[in-house]
Amino acid sequence: MSDTSYDLIVVGGGPGGYVAAIRAAQLGLETAVVEREHLGGICLNWGCIPTKALLRSAEAHRIIRHAGDFGLAADNLRVDMAAVVKRSRAVAAQLTRGVTHLLKKNKVTVIDGHGRLTGQGGVAVTKDGKPVAELSAKHIILATGARARSLPGLEPDGQRIWTYKEAMVPETMPKSLLVVGSGAIGIEFASFFHELGAKTTVVEVMDRILPVEDPEISAFARKAFEKQGMTIHTATTVKALKTGADSVTATLEGKDGTPQDITVDRVILAVGIVGNVEDIGLDATKVKVDRSHVVTDEWCRTDEPGVYAIGDLTGPPWLAHKASHEGVLCVERIAGVEGVHPLDTRRIPGCTYCHPQVASVGLTEEKAKEQGHKVRVGRFPFIGNGKAIALGETEGFIKTVFDADTGEMLGAHMIGAEVTELIQGYAVGMTLETTEAELMHTVFPHPTLSEMMHESVLDAYGRALHF
The missing domain is CATH 3.50.50.60 (FAD/NAD(P)-binding domain)
Incomplete structure (x- = not known):
């Protein structure tokens, strides 16, 4: 069993943990990651990535099923579920190998095992119940993630x-x-x-x-x-x-x-989900847990000095990109990087990869009004967009919400083809604290789906050109 000291220990190697470790190493901190299962966490192995691979197969199925709409013929379409799953698992495995490479490239020590706080900057690592290492660090980031919630009487059995x-x-x-x-x-x-x-x-x-x-x-x-x-x-x-x-x-x-x-x-x-707060040594600390999630401040600090928490282990939104951002923010604050800002969760985009896709950022119209804003709302339908018609994807619309007095963009909400890619344009705009004026003066390329983003803004002010 090894006994090693680091500047920073990250417990959990998911999208929050491994990103935090890489950024820490870039900033010159001697860093270790403790991961008990798979690098990349739930997101890369059992969540975000493999589900998108599955959904891509479904998308291909849908396009082939409608081949006639595009002047094509495709007969005897069938689903090979084993092959669909195999592709999904291969995509996940490729990305997990990529994370392993990135950590090695940045000289981050990876320790295979279950990490548990032992107090005064200590982390004990075990594997299959046997001790592996006793680690210590001035700073420890908990990134143990979450798991699926089960309700009484509705427990999963893994079979049906x-x-x-x-x-x-x-x-x-x-x-x-x-x-x-x-x-x-x-x-x-x-x-x-x-x-x-x-x-x-x-x-x-x-x-x-x-x-x-x-x-x-x-x-x-x-x-x-x-x-x-x-x-x-x-x-x-x-x-x-x-x-x-x-x-x-x-x-x-x-x-x-x-x-x-x-x-x-x-x-x-x-x-829903519950945080993985069990058996990570919280009992002997000042770390507070609220409804299975660790309580932190705006810098990801817990009430235990030197212990931080990020990602799904903490509060909503429970999104991989939120976890990664928190990891970077937390490490940069530890390292004393200038210009670091707390995370504004209102500016975190959310995406759902169903058909039609759904994406949003900021306040809904309802929430904006509840918060006392007088709003201006714009909408633009996919049926009014040339690229959408050419793609055969005319189902959907884009909605934008502005403060009527200041022109501040409060939120954007989309449903339709590729909106999970489009939403980032509005997310950037909100981070830059844009108003309707900047968006109106932005030149959007033609023909693209993004033109609908422009038209929705114009519509909020009675200036839509194509609907």
Whole structure:
């Protein structure tokens, strides 16, 4: 067993942890990462990346299925689920190898094992219950991430009732599927399985799907999904799940309290996450935990001197890019880099890779009004855009929200093709504290989908040109 001292120890090698370690090494800090499973964390191995690979297969399936719309013929289309999953896993493996290379390139020490705080700057590392190393550092960043939440009576069994992990590696395509929860994870899986042939039902306890999005986006998304053939129940609770030989019977209860049973091949639970706060040595520290998440200040500091926390272990939004940004911010603050600013979570874009895609940044119209803003709102539909028509992707719209008095951009909300790529333009604008004037004076290239961003701004001020 080794005993080593570092300037910084990062516990967890996900998108927050490994990025923090690389930035620390760039700043001259002797750095170690302790990771118990896979470098890259859930995002690279079981979340963001492999799910996008699955969804890309679904997108290719959809395009081929509509080949006739483009003057092409494609016959005998079939799904090879084993090959779809194999590609997804290969993509994840490639990126994990990339993270390993980056850490080695930056001379970050990687220790395979489970890290646990031991007090006074200490971290004990074990593997399979056996001691591996006793480490010490002046600064320790906790980046242990989160896992899928399970509710009493709705526990996953890994066979018929799945979490995201099982949903990513199905051996066969279920003929019918129930997705519990309509946040980004639930809707992405619903979109994937439905496109590849599963009869899909989505249940959401809130009164609308994608509940963190602008209500107009949620309503449009629901209509689009139902048009595709999905069944959606909102304001509905799953009261019980009863497994059969190769099926699951779910008891649903709506607002009126009337129970309804549906039987499906498989169930995916997507009802949120809980932080991995267990067995990392918090009990003997001053670190505060609120509803399974570590409490930090604007610099990612906990109440325990020298201990920091980033990413999904802390508060919302629970997004990989938020974790990475926090990792850099935290390390630069530790290293004394000038000009570091606290993270403004209102400017973090969120993306859902369903079909049609959904993306947003900033305040919804509803939230802006609740905060006392008098607003101006612009909208522009995909059907009014030449590139969208040429692509055969005319479903969707872009919505922008401005402060009516100052012109400050408060938020932007999109649904449609490639909006997960478009949203960053508005995110940059909000970071630069842009107003409607700068956006109006920006020249957008033609023909592009991005022209709709310009038109939505113009529409907020009664100046739309193409609708």
